[in-house]
Every structure is written in structure tokens, then in C-alpha cells.
Ligand SMILES: Nc1ncnc2c1ncn2[C@@H]1O[C@H](COP(=O)(O)OP(=O)(O)OP(=O)(O)O)[C@@H](O)[C@H]1O
């Protein structure tokens with residue numbers, strides 16, 4: 001994939017299965033990129049706000065409107081995105097907000113509006129949908145789908161980042177679809193246990209359906225086998241991941257308490273006091289991103 005000079009490289013860390021390590025992997029990829037001198041915006045799209053809380057930004061999570069929800073769903077308030085960004089030692093952060101709990105429904109309404117607008121004489125339907133909406137209106141949406149709203153919000157950023165890393169929620173819905181559409185690059189963390197297979201198969205199917213619907217190509221940068229231990233089940237799952245993601249890297253992040261401790265301390269392992277052997281894996285991921293997206297001017 002050749003880097004598009006028109007903006008930052010965007011990567012969505014995603015897996016609809018809960019607890020696979022999306023947040024941990026996303027924060028540490030951001031930390032590794034920062035270590036390499038890249039300018040990173042970390043975006044917490046999960047309405048649960050785990051990353052936001054972990055990074056010590058609960059005030060932003062609880063803040064009154066306008067919040068990330070309004071930036072996402074109200075085309076007149078997209079530029080507010082610049083006021084919501086919080087500085088962290090290693091990266092800038094667009095925190096999640098409690099109001100994102102309404103985003104699935106609001107984005108679904110927007111999506112239905114966009115679909116209805118493609119048909120003739122749907123004014124009654126559009127009016128009904130408008131009455132259910134908080135922010136979106138038929139004038140806000142066009143082109144047969146409304147999964148481009150996060151992408152358009154990113155377009156309103158004043159600062160040009162090298163990377164935008166998106167931490168996505170543990171379910172497959174409009175927020176995740178909007179994140180994948182905005183990034184068009186995904187990294188997939190998976191636990192090395194057999195129960196993780198179904199989520200990966202579904203993600204691959206859902207991504208293919210999204211590619212068809214939106215006429216885009218989603219690039220899988222790689223997968224991360226996470227919380228790896230030395231058991232046969234781990235080994236079997238790593239082999240399975242290598243088959244499924246043939247041609248793409250499958251990185252292995254071992255189970256390390258230090259990853260949890262660094263998260264609890266509000267930082268990546270790169271800024272954590274104690275050095276952790278997994279730093280090398282995250283630097284490899286950052287390396288692969290810089291190579292794949294031709295970020296040649298690394299300043300670190
Ligand atoms: N490699 C690892 N070693 C040890 N603990 C880990 C590792 N990766 C993640 N964890 C821990 O596992 C838990 C789940 O991780 P995390 O929150 O990153 O997953 P998630 O996919 O973002 O979860 P959710 O689906 O709820 O968003 C956390 O307590 C985290 O600290």
C-alpha cells in the first residue's frame with residue numbers, strides 16, 4: 001500500500017469479540033509509533049471508554065456536550081473535534097464520551113436516511129426518521145450510506161498527524177463500520193484460544209460485505225496473537241491465524257502483567273518505568289506500518 005500524501009495513515013484495531021486486547025494493542029502501537037518520532041492521534045471510539053479511562057481522561061468521558069458524539073453525528077459541529085483533543089505525553093487523544101452510547105442508534109438512523117434518499121418520494125419516511133434523531137438530518141447524509149461520518153470528522157482536524165490509531169468497540173455495528181471505513185486499514189488482535197476463531201471468521205465476512213457495500217478495499221495490516229502462553233492451544237491458534245492471515249504478519253504478544261500495569265498507570269509500555277520484553281514486538285508493528293505506508297522521515 002502506497003502512502004496517500006493527502007493525510008495521516010489511519011489504522012483501526014478491531015475485533016468484535018470482547019477482551020481480545022484491542023485497547024492494549026492500540027495504545028502500545030501508538031506508544032511505539034511515538035517512540036519512532038511519529039505524531040499520533042489516538043481515537044477511542046468505544047462507548048465504554050476503557051482507553052479514555054486508562055489514559056486518565058475520565059473528565060473528558062463525563063464532559064457535557066458538545067462531545068465526540070456531536071462531532072460524529074452533527075455535520076455543523078465537526079470542527080469541534082479540535083477542541084476535544086487532550087494531550088498525553090506520548091500522543092494526542094480524542095477521548096470517548098458517555099454520549100457515544102447513543103451513537104449506534106444515531107448512525108443507524110443516518111444510514112437509513114441515506115438509503116431512503118436514494119429512492120423517490122420518501123419524505124414521510126425521512127420525516128419519521130428525523131423525529132427519532134438527536135442530531136442527524138436528511139441534509140447531513142448523501143451517497144446511499146452514512147458510514148463516512150467519522151471519516152468526515154477526521155477531515156475537520158486542524159493538525160496533520162502522521163498516524164491516527166482507532167480503538168474500536170467490542171461489537172460489530174455502525175461505530176465499528178464507520179471506524180473501518182475511515183481507516184481502511186485494520187489490525188486484528190485475537191486471543192490464542194479456539195473460542196476466538198468465530199469472531200475472526202465473522203470479521204473477515206463482515207469486512208468483505210463492507211467492501212462490497214461501500215466500494216472500498218480494506219487492507220489488513222496484520223493480526224496480533226495476544227496473551228500468548230506456552231501451551232498447545234496457543235500454538236494451534238497461532239498456526240490457524242497464520243493460515244487465515246496468510247501473506248500478512250501475525251505478531252505474537254505474550255501474556256505480561258507489565259502490559260496491564262502500564263495501562264493502569266495511563267501509558268504505553270514505552271513510557272512505563274519497568275522495561276518490558278514485548279516492546280520489541282510493538283516496535284516491529286510500528287516498523288511494518290512505517291514501511292507499508294512509506295513514512296520515511298522517521299525522526300527518532
Ligand atoms: N498481552 C497481555 N498480557 C496480559 N494482559 C493483557 C494482555 N493483553 C491484554 N491484557 C489484559 O486483558 C484485559 C483485556 O484487554 P483489553 O482491554 O486491551 O481488551 P479489549 O479487546 O480492548 O477489550 P474490550 O473488548 O472490552 O474493548 C485487560 O485487563 C488487559 O490489561
Ligand SMILES: [Mg+2]
Nearest residue numbers: 022023046050
Ligand atoms: Mg477495548
